[in-house]
Amino acid sequence: MVLNTNLEHVKTEAEYKKIISENENVMICCGRMGPMCVPVYADMEDLRNDYKNIKFYDMLFDNPEAHVIRNLPECRGFMGLPFTVYYKNGKVVKATSSLQSREEITDILNSVF
């Protein structure tokens, strides 16, 4: 179960654990193909070229294994897709709910990584 984007997809909990433990800087956008999520995927696709030090992934919110993101303490109180989570050395350093603009995303990338 994957999203219809050109990003790399996280499909399982095992993959998720491997990705965040093996990469220093990771951004994962967990959502659906809806109006609030799609612009974030598109921005991530573009940003891949500018931020080579960061790994960009998406994960389908309805994938049962996405509980690893849905149930993060940092996502408590979130009621809008997508849940976008930023990891440094395997630890969550920032999480946002709902649509973020390109400017908001780059501000986060520049400040947390």
Add this chain to the structure above:
Amino acid sequence: MEKFDVIIIGGGPAGLTAGIYLSRAKNKTLVLNEGVIGGQMSLTHEIANYPGIDSVSGYMLSRTMQKQAEKFGCTVKSNIKITDYKFNENLKTITVNNKDVFEAKAVIVATGGKSRELGVEGEKDFTGRGVSYCATCDGDFFQDKEIIVVGGGNSALEEAVSLTQYASKITIVHQFDHFQAHQFAIDAAQNHEKIHFILNSTLSSFYGNQSLEKVKIKNLKTNTEIEMPIDGVFVFIGYVPQTKPFENSLKLNTYGEIISDERLETNIPGVFVAGDCREKKIRQITTAVSDGTIAALNAIDFIQNN
């Protein structure tokens, strides 16, 4: 300064279609787009009414249109900000990000529209934490919860009915005492046991801690306010054309839509308009694509004759 035959402002279906037609006809064409390529089309989960394609995500159709335009030689720049423009000269200039200047013989404005926000205290803070603009996206976070839907048009009433599959109670807050919607949409909302109404009113502020907890509702007739504890608010109060940057040069109607003639030329010769940002009634991808075609072909005609 880089020179083009035509510059298109906006990379939604109208702008991309114009880009395809112009560059295929060997015109040096530039599309300047402020946000994500595809505009509102890229936000559409599933497009099932675009002839010739059974079903496609708006995201994929946007990418295909962009590739098609680029294949014919069109330059597409996204996530730019237009900081200045001069339309009145023979050669029109557009400045991007306060530094890059582009020049063209004709311009097509295809800036589309976007959802209207309430613009009140707390709205931004609670977006994604109780405030939403998309029922399909966020409806299931409100299973057995009490929510408000703001608006009185077709979208508000239809989305309210669709949200009844999740929410335990829905209050529609609308600024008038009547609805601007089809009778069947009004009937469906009014006959639904979970849906209640507060009319002549609007939301004036949002409060909470980690997520939304309550709102203030203002009665627009009496100017009095009440507080209501609530789990979520969905806002469907229409779309605004993205024409503000052009209000001092292009002729707009009272809704801010750009006025044009049948050739989609505006009050300034050589400046054309296409898609949702122009004065028209039906706003769909097919009508945007049609506008893009008409504006492009008339821009070619303009260049050849001037």
